[in-house]
Amino acid sequence: MKNFFCIVLLWTIATLTWAQTPATRVTVQGRVVDTASAPIPFSTVFLLNPKDSSMVSFGRANDNGAFTIRNVKQGTYLFKISSVGFFDHNQQLKTSDKTVEDLGTIKLKPITKELIEVVVKTAKAPLTIRGDTVEYNASSFKVPPGSTVEDLLRKLPGVQVDQDGSIRAQGQEVKKVLVDGKAFFGNDPKMATKNLQAQAITKVQVFNDKTEQAKLTGVEDGKKEKTLNLELKEEYKKGGFGKVTAGAGPASRVDGSDIPMRTEIKGNYNKFDAKQQFSIIGLGNNTNQTGLSWDDYQDFRGSNSFNWNDNADFGFSGSNRFIYFGNDDDETLGIPIGGSQGRGFTNNAAGGLNYNYDTKKTKLSTSYYYSQTQLSLNSQRNRRTLLENGGQFRTEEVTNQFNFSGNHRVSLRFEKQLDSTNTLVVLNNSRLNNGNANLFTRQDLYRNSVDISTRNTTNTGNTLQQFGSATSLIYRHKFKKKGRSFAASGTYQINTNDADRLLNARNEFLQATSANDVLRIINQEQGTVSQRSQYKASLLFVEPFAKKYFWETFYNFNLRYDEVDYDVFNVGDASRTRNDSLSRYYKNNYLFNRIGSSVRYSFKGMNISAGVAGQQFTLDGRFAADQTAATFNRINRSFTNVVPNISLNYDMKNNRYLFAGYDVGVQMPSSRDLQPIIDNSNPLYVREGNPDLLPQLGHNLNGGFSYFNPGSFTNLFFNLYGTYYVNQIVYSQTIDPQTLITTTRPENISGGRNLGSYIGFGFPLKKTKATLNLNTNFNFGRNLTRINDVLNETNNRNYNFRTRLELTPKDWLTFYANADWGIINTRYSLNTSQNQRIYNTNYNGDLNLKFPGDFYLNTSMNYRIFKNERLGFNQQVPIWNASAYKILGKAKKAEIRLTAFDLLNRNVIVSQYAGQNYVQDERTRTLARYFMLSFTYNMRGVQAKMRKNGYF
Amino acid sequence: MKLFIKLLCLCLIINVSALAQKTEGIVSYDRKSYWTKIIARLTFLSQEQKDRAAQTWKNEDEDKEKMKLLFTPTESVYTYLNDQGQTEDGNYSWRNRDLLLYRNYDKERKTEIEEMLGKTYIVDDSLRTPTWRILDQIKEVAGHICMKAETEDPIKKHKVTAWFAQDIPVSAGPERYSGLPGLILELDINGGDVIIEATKVEFKPVAAEIKLPKLKGKKITSADYDKMIQQHIAESITAHRNPYWAIRY
Structure with missing residues (x-):
């Protein structure tokens, strides 16, 4: 039909052209004047196609208002004259046989001044x-x-x-x-x-x-x-969108235990206009989805999902800009993201509200988020611990724990552009946590393969209430001179913890020489009240000079103030007595000052910077068994050093980049490592703090190259990195030869190092249809630990090789396969006969099929193999998942899905690890086979996920 | 008679100089790309993904480049205003991808140097101007009254709106657009996805500055260039990638 139409059209054109053969080219001329007949110079004259106003030819009047357009084909035109300050003149022009088409004098009407304002400005x-x-x-x-x-x-x-x-x-x-x-x-x-x-x-x-x-x-x-x-x-225009998913699956019986019904519900709704965003989110499940996915997070936080300039600690630009203050208190203040599969069996619920207000000058964002998780976790561990004299012992451990954690999180961000040169940002993130944990542990320690030498059973019950809050104020000023800028910031952070623990442990030392030493029972109440306050201030000044150079200077002040009151009571049948050897009260002031300066060169994609900073740490603390104690032990330490910083970034032609850098990372000891407290919650593995700890320094050297060809989609990445540690914070161990009780204590040891490299290469096997990615990395580490006062050197050599094949041959068929091979070689200077070689292998295949009628099928197979030949460890975990779904309705806003998770019912979490002086494997029971039928309604429409990643 | 000739000469000189002032110079443009709008054009994204991008990045979806156009009545060169890309405060710089678009309107020739898809290409071919539709609206851009014209990019299928100055009788324009009775001072590509707006028009002799640098790159014809772009867009869409990360919108 289309072809036929084309032929007809061509024929028509041909006929017309033929009919017009005798016609010659025409010259169109005339003269433009105003209502008073004065010539209007320089107006533009157009010959347009009358059908669609497309321009065929144009000319321009001379200073007399006369115009000529030569070489015009015979035909019908829309003739137009346009001149500023006058109404356009439009007329139909049909050329006759004459060679000159004289339009004579054409008068243009002037536009009044008021009207021209309206017409022109708008x-x-x-x-x-x-x-x-x-x-x-x-x-x-x-x-x-x-x-x-x-x-x-x-x-x-x-x-x-x-x-x-x-x-x-x-x-x-x-x-x-x-x-x-x-x-x-x-x-x-x-x-x-x-x-x-x-x-x-x-x-x-x-x-x-x-x-x-x-x-x-x-x-x-x-x-x-x-x-x-x-x-x-x-x-x-206002908008609103949202979605809700609800699903349920039947209860089942696995290995003789009842697994209750699986349920899952999740929903969010967003409302927005040009300035405001409001969103609400809620989720609940017992399918181990513990947090928000990145997509959920973005939908929830909207324009406040990511903020780049919110770090109040100024320092060297480029890598390792900041000092890390050991973020000891487990959970962060921000909303947890990355809804990965949890371990064990969890019950999760979360919900929140977010409001953003954005204009060019003022931006406000507030949110409240509550999340809670109930976790039931049963694990089995086998550990071999090496001793300094070439000996070793084996631990068999079973743990059952039941935890609850509920978190309220509030966040506020306010940004105001005071004027074109001054900006103010106020940030607050706070978290209130209530939790409890009950843990049962049984540990059997063997010196040889048969006889238990030590046995421990422990019951602990913990309750805790934590509060954390960080408030920052950042002020930035731009000077008139381009590139000159100043910034100042202040931060106040507070963390409080109120925790109680009931410890009930029974330790049997079966090889004890004296009958009195065989049984040791611990029955204690341990209470902790702690407060950590931190005051920070930073200044930054940037001065441009010699066009391509910048001189940057910064200053940081940081005062951390810890106060901990730890009271331990021995609980007898009738009475409680205070345990003075374990109870502690302490106060610590950790003062940090840093001043630094660097020069940066920036031109055409070459950015080089070199600088140096001087820093000083002062630790001033005191501790005793109780705050009422007559004498306190005092700690006074000071540590000063100078650290250099060099970085290079080179943006080369055709998407090639080169980067290299040297810097010194500083890690302050965490409160937990510093506190002079003996933590006996695992009586066979006692942890002690060390108030004398110094900050850890890591000399980091890195370099690399990357290349991407957007035409062929070929990419290459290579890097090499190394770290040398000074005063590395390392947990040294003392193992009692009689009881096998291990006591660890952090201390500073220099000489640890790490060297690694990553090489990745990806290229299309067949454009748009098949892609192959290959990558490999290696990591050589040297870790030092003191075991019973003997320095042990553990050398790790890890090698990984991964390959990934992406097949996307058709719209209705995609397949992804990958294989990972990993080898870990560990050598111990303490006992070379215990050198380990661990293999971790993973094969994965993922198939997506689309059938007619909006019907889809996804199935994946994941096969993991864990092997350690020396220990005869060999565990294979095949996980087969499948789901079938159908998108419903004309508008495709709903979906119904049947999911089968772990069809083979083999899911178990396995890990093997070779540490400083031990090798351990662990098996954790976790959610295995379940089926679920779910329904989704999405106001914006449901899209099938046939492809993985890479949308943009 | 002598007097008349003298007068005529004088008139001509005045006229020529007046014209020379108005037909030769430099235009500075701000080229703003709104990438969440561009993402919203990608057919393989769901409405949910488009809305998510628009809501998340609403405060920073504008990407600004500074460009310049040197023009005379017969020639023009369009390239970056500065020889490097940099942040507003100049604190960090990056390399600009090669881009230089030269046109000779008398000879109807063009020479284009453009780095894209991982290579620098040189297109040396005849200049073809698009078919413009002239519309009735007018507005002011950088102090000049402009008329509206529209066309469509036949390869990228973009609707292009140009605003050309009636008082600058030069056919030049930014990017690859030209052929109107006046200098193009504003371009709107595909309903505001990319807006190229003149910020300053300076009249001064620039003929001497318009010259081509040493040509280094792969020579291809205009037809091959179009084919390559067309193929890249088709392939990227099939592979679910945004084609405009690697080519100019």
Whole structure:
């Protein structure tokens, strides 16, 4: 049909051309004058195609107003003259046989000054008339900011607004007001005009509409109602979207234990307009989805999902800009993201509200988020511990724990551009945590393969309440001179912890020489009240010089103040007695000052910087068994050093980048490592703090190269990195030869190092259909530990090789396969006969199929193999998942899905690890086979996930 | 008679100088790309993904480049305003991808140097101007009254709106657009996805500055260039990638 049409068209053109053969080219000429017959110079003349106004030829009048367009084909044109300050002249021009088409003198009418203002400034005619519709361009009629639509209507020619707000257009009363063609707030037309902001309106249309009666009955009654339609500006359009998923699966019985019914529910709703975003989210499940996914997080936080300039600790630009203050208190203040599969069996619930207000100058974001997790975890561990004399012992451990943790999180961010040179940011993140944990542990320690030498059973019950809050204020100032800037910040952080522990342990030392030493029972109440406050301030000044150079100077002040009161009571049958050897009260001041300066060169993608900083740490602390103690032990330490910093970034032609750097990372000891407290919650593995700890320094050297070819999608990445540690914080061990009780204590040891490299290469096997990625990395580590005062050197050599094949041959078929091979070689200087070689292998395949009728199938197989030949450890975990789903409805807004998780019922979490002086394997029971039927409704439509990643 | 000739000469000189002032110079443009709008054009993304990008990045979806156009009545060169890309405060710089678009309107020739898809290409071919539709609206851009014209990019299928100055009778324009009775001072590509707006028009002799640098790159014809772009877009869409990370919008 299309071809036929083309032939007809060609034939028509050919015929026409043939018919016109005798015609020659024509010259069009004339003269442009104003109403007073004075010539108008330099106006533009056009010959347009009358059908679509496309330009065929143009000319320009000379200073006399005369114009000539030569070499014009015979035909019909729209002839147009345009000159600033005059109305356009338009006429139809049909050339005759004459060679010169003289249009004579053409008069242009001037545009009044007022009108030209309107026409020119707005690029919009103030009103247009189409049939019976009169359309006004709202922006052509200026009203003061904050005016309502009613004020705007008063300005429109032909529209009157009475005292009571009723509207008349072209003399008739307006009966209906629509917004974007839809009725607004019922039938009263005044509601819309009095409530809507004039700024939100782009067009006002007045037309005659059928009566509601006629619309309802379909019978034309001939009556028309004056109707006003307000068209909203794009950015004022409000939107809302959301989705909800609910699913359930039957209860089952696995290995003789009942697994209850699986359920899952998740929903979110967002409402937004140009300035505001409001969102609400909620989730609950017992399918081990513990947190939000990145997509959920983005939907929840909206424009406040990511903020780049919020770090208040200024330092060297580039890598390792900051000092790390051991983030000891487990959970962070931010919303947990990455809804990965949890371990064990969890019950999760979470919900939150977020509100953002964004304008160019003011940005405000607030959120509240609550999350709770109930965890039941049963693990089995086998550990071999090496001793300094070439000996070793084996631990078999079983743990059952039941934890609950509930977190309230509040966040606030306020950014204000005070003027074009000053910006202020205020940030607050806070968290209140309530939790309890009950842990049962049984440990059997063997010196040889048969006889238990030590046995421990422990029950602990913990309750805790933690509060953490960080508030920062950042001020930035830009000077008139380009590139000169100043920034100052202040931060206050507080963390409090109120925890109680009931410890109930029974230790049997079966090889004890004296009968008195065989049984040791611990029955204690341990209470901790702690408070950590931190005051920080930073300054940064940047001065540009010699065009391509910048001189940056910064100063950091940081004072951390710890106060801990740890009270231990021995609980007897009838009484409680205070345990003075374990109870502690201490106060610590950790003061840090740093001043640094660097010079940076930046030109055409070459960015090099070199600098140096001097820093000083002062530790001033005191501790005793109790705050009422007569004498306190005092700690006074000071540590000063100078650290250099060099970085290079080179952006080369054709998407190639080169980078290298040297810096010194500083890690302050965590509160937990510093506190002079003996933690005996695992009586066979006692932890002690060390108040004398110094910060850990890591000399980091790194370099690399990357290349990406966007034409062929080939990419290459290579890097090499190394770290040398000074004063590395290492947990040294003392193992009692008699009881096998291990006591660990952090101390500073220098000489540990680490060297690694990553090489990745990806390329298409067949463009858009098949891609292969290969990558490998190695990591050589040397870790030092003191075991019973003997320095042990553990050398790790890890090698990984991974390959990934992506097949996307058809819209209805995608397949992803990957294979990972990992080898860990560990050598111990303490006992070379215990050198370990651990293999971790993982094969994965993922198939997606699309069938007619919006029906989809996804199935994946994951096969993990854990092997350690020396220990005879060999565990294979095949996980087979499948889901079938159908997208419902014409609008594709709903989905129904049947999921089968772990069809083979083999899921177990396995890990093997070779540490400083031990090798350990661990098996954790976790959620295995379950089935689930779920339903999703998404206001924005459901899209099948046939492809993995890489949308943008 | 002598007097008449003298007068005529004088007139001509005045005229020529007046014209020379108005037909030769430099235009500085701000080229703003709104990448969440561009993402919203990608057919393989769901509405949910588009909305998510728009909501998350609403405060920072504008990407600004500074460009310049040197023009005379017969020639023009369009390239970056500065020889390096840098942050607003100049604190960090990066390399600009090669881009230089030269046009000779008399000879109807063009020479284009453009780095894209991992290579620098040189297109040396005849200049073809698009078919413009002339519209009735006018507006002011950088102090000049401009008329509106529209066309469509036949390869990328973008709707392009140009605003050309009636008082600068030069056919030049930014990016690859030209052929209107006046200098193009604003371009709107595909309903605001990319907006190239003149910030300053300076009239001064620039003919001497318009010259081509040493041509280094792969030479291809205009037709091959179009084919390559077309193929890249088709392939990227099939592979679910944004084609405009690697080519100019």
